[in-house]
Amino acid sequence: MKIIEYADREMMAIDVANVLAGEIEATLLTHDTASLAVPGGTTPGPVFDGLCAADLEWDRVHVLPTDERCVPEDHERSNARLIKERLLVNRASNARFMPLYYPVDDPEECRPEIQTMLSPELPLSVLLLGMGDDMHTASLFAGMPGLDAALGDGAPILAVARPETQPEARITLTARILDGAMSKHLLIQGQSKRDALERARGLPPEEAPIAAVLDDLTVHWAE
Template sequence: MNLREYADRDMLAIDVANMLAGELETALLHHDTVSLAVPGGTTPGPIFDVLCAADLEWDRVHVLPTDERCVPLGNDRSNARLIAERLLVNRAAKARFLPLYEPADDPTDGLTVRGERITALRPLSVLMLGMGSDMHTASLFPGMPGLAAALDAHAPAVTIAQPETQPETRVTLTAPVLNGALSKHLVIFGPDKRAVLERAMTLPPEEAPIAAVLDGITVHWAE
């Protein structure tokens, strides 16, 4: 794990966006298409605002969420909505978006097909993650039903997550897909999150799911 500290969040957003763009550009030199998996929530928006203007061959980039809440696209809690409004604009509007959830009565509808699409992209080229104060990442929550299966090395690419602490059912990439990304970045803010990460480093993934993806990751931190 490599820790990078920043004087403020604005500097972090610019640096992380430039780093992601550089890694995508390098990957494009060696592959016809590349993949970028990103989180939702409040943390990545400013990074997206910078990254979307990067001078890349975005039409060769597959963008996907690390996880998704099973809510309509217009819902404020939709990760796809955040990505559409903050990342898939400007030059990045040419990127191909791969959703993890399509509105349906049953969240499992189409799960196999979406899993096959993700499997075809493995290993992911570039991954950015966030982390909750409970040490969850993507939608891998401590104590949730099915967590052990989602952490298993032979887990399918995507799975349904139904954490009891959250109001919605979710679809999430599993630990082997996340941990297998060629380049991994974790963005966290504030002393509390840093303390949570330090504690997670001492715990097994079953108690701290973020621990399942820390091998070789670059952590970006600002107050």
């Protein structure tokens, strides 16, 4: 794991956008397409604002969330909504978006179909992650039902997460898929998340799910 510290959040957003654009461009030199997995939440928004203007062959870039809340795309808590509003605009409007959730009664119903769609995208070309103060990443939460299976070497591409601390079910890329990305980045802000990351380094993934992806991870941090 490598940690890059920035003087401020604006500088971090600009630099991370440039790094991701460079890695996508490098992937497209040797591959027909590049897969980019990104988180929701408010933290990556400024990165998306810069990345969407990058001069790339966006029609060869496939964008997907690292995880998704099981809510309609127009819902305020939808990761797809944020990604479409902040990333898939400007030059990046030509990218292909690959949703993790369809509006069904049970997310298990759409999981096989979405896994089939995602399989050709693996391993992920570029991965950007977020992390909570509780050391969760994507929708892998400590103590949630099914976490052990989502962390295992034989995990499927996707898992349905029903953490008791969250108001809705979620669908998430599993640790195997996240950790297998060709390039991995973590974006965090504030001292509390820096402290949480340091705690995670000494804990098993069952207690700190972010620990499952720390090998070869580049961490971008600003106060």
